[in-house]
Amino acid sequence: MKVKTFNDLFVDMIKDLYSAETQLTKALPKMAKKATTPELRKGFEQHLQETIQQRERLERVAEILEVSPKGKKCAAMEGLVEEAEEMISEFKEPQVLDAALIAAAQKVEHYEIASYGTVITFAKMLENSEEIVNLLKETIQEEKDTDAKLTEVAEGIVNEKAAHVSA
Numbered sequence: 001m002k003v004k005t006f007n008d009l010f011v012d013m014i015k016d017l018y019s020a021e022t023q024l025t026k027a028l029p030k031m032a033k034k035a036t037t038p039e040l041r042k043g044f045e046q047h048l049q050e051t052i053q054q055r056e057r058l059e060r061v062a063e064i065l066e067v068s069p070k071g072k073k074c075a076a077m078e079g080l081v082e083e084a085e086e087m088i089s090e091f092k093e094p095q096v097l098d099a100a101l102i103a104a105a106q107k108v109e110h111y112e113i114a115s116y117g118t119v120i121t122f123a124k125m126l127e128n129s130e131e132i133v134n135l136l137k138e139t140i141q142e143e144k145d146t147d148a149k150l151t152e153v154a155e156g157i158v159n160e161k162a163a164h165v166s167a
């Protein structure tokens, strides 16, 4: 049996993130389409563009590591996307749906922030990893900004309206 090294673990986590971002590039257009608050729709559309770039950054990371970014399926993202889809089908009232979409999107962002945080810490321990660390840091900043924007939209618009929808 091949001994799995720390480096193998790092590669595994990069592949996992690559799968997560790939799944997100498919889920975000659906979420944007369902969002009724214009700021939220725009936010999802903007984050789709960022997610496409984040995926490309992981391709670059894999290239530096001389591995393929493919080959893993991120089960966590699969579950989070599934939950988002469930919400979309369950909550039909537009403002409530927006609130549900934000809740689902923030779970996704927090998952990503946690995962990128870990791989950045790992990457710093590898040799000649400066470019990798910088690429991953660019992405984690975008995820944090997206999370903050979602909170802003939620607090500013969606939750207020959602609370006023009577049963």
Ligand SMILES: [Fe+2]
Residues within 6 Å of the ligand: 021, 024, 051, 054, 112, 143
């Ligand atoms: Fe992402």
